[in-house]
Amino acid sequence: MRDAAQRVRNAEAWDDDGRLPVVDVHRSGPGHRHRPGVTERSADSQVPGRPESLARGALRDGALMSRLSARGFTVVELMVALLIASIALTAIVQAFATHQRTFSAQAQRIGVQQNLRTGLAVLPAELRALNAREGDILKMSASSITIRALRQLAILCQVPALGGASVTLTVRQRPIYGVADTTKVFDNTKDGIYVLYEGDESLRSDDAWVLGKITSAPLNTAKCSDGKAAYSFTTTLTFGAKPAVTGAIASGAPVRGYRQTTYGVFQHTDGRWYVGLKDSSAAMTPLIGPLAGSNGLTFTYYDGNNVVTTDSSKVARIGISLVNQTTTLVRQANMASPAYRIDSISTHTTLRNNPRW
Secondary structure, three states, rough: HHHHHHHHHHOOOOOHHHHOOOOOHHOOOOOOOOOOOOOOOOOOOOOOOOOOOOOOOOOOOHHHHHHHHHHHOHHHHHHHHHHHHHHHHHHHHHHHHHHHHHHHHHHHHHHHHHHHHHHHHHHHHHHHHOOHOOOEEEEEEOOOOEEEEEEEEEEEEEOOOOOOOOOOEEEEEEOEEEEOOOOOOOOOOOOOEEEEEEEOOOOOOOOOOEEEOOOOOOOEEEOOOOOOEEEEEEEEEOOOOOOOOOOOOOOOOOOEEEEEEEEEEEEEOOOEEEEEOOOOOOEEEEEEEOOOOOOOOEEEEEEEOOOOOOOHOOOEEEEEEEEEEOOOEEOOOOOOOOOOOEEEEEEEEEOOOOOOO
């Protein structure tokens, strides 16, 4: 009786194929009754060729494959995937770090080369304009040189009266070259001048630059002989053996302004060595560097016979050697640890204003 009741309850549900279940009436116990709406069929009356119904709760082939395809990764698969991703990420990081080091090293090398080019642009240009015979080199050594560096150029517009202790010079306000302050042509507290001494215009042998000291601040209220605006200031001129006669310095003669300037190696507050610039009143200022130590700048002085000399009045050519280094350590190829990148350059400059007669 209990088995028959269980079979009836099973018959009340649809099977997995969506068909009404089959109730085996032959195996019903005593007291079995036919329920309306339930098709009773013998287990022996199966339709030929029809597959047997699956047991309750079993999965068909399609549902089984769907369940298998929806399953997750195994632990081994996850570990392999993580290993591959770690290798790829490590390679990417190493490539990026190598690129960064290469970029930094190249930038440092460019900085060193720019410093060297600055040295080639500044130092030869300053030294080339010197006249050693007339005292433009005030002091010289292997690591520094003090010179009268040309800073301004003006043109006389009146013939100065010579023969007295003081000489008044009148120069045009325009054109004037190398003047930073347009209110005055020369700074009487820092600058000195050279004036071209013509002497006899028919002779070249008596031409020379006369050294002058400015004794008053330039005035901008003066007038040239043609009525145009001018500066005027008083000076004391050193003629030496030249006769100080009016007319020896002509109108239109150039007046060169100079400032006492020192170029040399010095150690800055950061502990590094630089090529410094110092004028007559200012402190040493870094110009080129950092250098590769205290010997990063070397001057060599030659006379007219290309022989090394220590006499500043006989210098005809100056050799310049610069050795620069990077501002930071650079990791170079085949090196276990980073180091400073060093580069150097050497050049020679001839003093063009030396007399050649």
